[in-house]
Amino acid sequence: MTTPPGHRRLILTRHAKSAWDDPSLDDHDRPLNDRGRRSARELGDWMASRGYEPEEVLCSTARRTQETWEKIAGAPLEVRPIIRMEQSLYHASPERMLKVLQSATQPTVMMVGHNPGIASFAAQLPARPPLDPDFRRYPTCATLVVDFQIDDWKDIRPGDGSVMDFIRPDGRD
Template sequence: MTPLGHRRLILTRHAKSAWDDPALEDHDRPLNDRGRRSARELGDWMASRGYEPEEVLCSSSRRTQETWEKVAGAPLEVRPILRIEPGLYQASPEKMLQVLRTATQPTVMILGHNPGIAEFAAQLCARPPLDPDFRRYPTCATLVVDFQVDDWKDVRPGEGSVMDFVRLDGRD
């Protein structure tokens, strides 16, 4: 639970997807084995730090939904509201902010895609993490950022305080 006047965003790029079927549409690509392992590790990492979303805004792509399924398999205490948001598929930072502003719970997780998610993460932070891969936002990268606002509608770029940043999926 986050206190009044405080909102927390957990911003996650989907885990590593499979490329073994060239005929498959991008939207329909599943996770590969490494991606499934990384997403499970992300769920464990989140639970160990108390980063528990009350609402999940997930792109409609197969790989983002599978990432959430693996994260949700961790021992999280909260079972969040899950909203599949087609507008998050390949979304621009502006679209991601628009979707975030519709959130109803104090702690929200967004699962999305590059390049939009990397740009969105960079825009949100007052001071970005020092991690050299932050601006690249590799697969399964996750930023935890807090805002001192009462409502998601009041979130503005450049006002987020970075609480944590993790990369679990290697260098791609």
């Protein structure tokens, strides 16, 4: 599903469920657990089935966000996006996430990040939030697809988005 002229689409994803098996690991280095890998693959299949194909991916440098993107990208997506690993997205505030998004160059962007910032950022974007009771909590692997009637990401303003979809792949956190 391509984005029409004068529109931009954001696919905003919280990383999938991570493993806590090794307490000696730094938070930045935690991998996904089995459920997280399954959820991320399921999310990739869901995105492909709806034609939500990012042309640019803005991803935190944390291992769990990178693994989430890798599992999503394993789905039969037709587009090969530009990938930007962004250190500043690691536990980013909503304001930092907005700044990174404003630097995007492609019409359809996927951003993969962390709570609590991503939940706050997601809540600021649409004019009307999804009715899903878990939207404000933004559980692991939750994904919001939101469209904006703008020509350039520099023009994005919170509260101007239209929700296209919201999914929680495994319905748990």
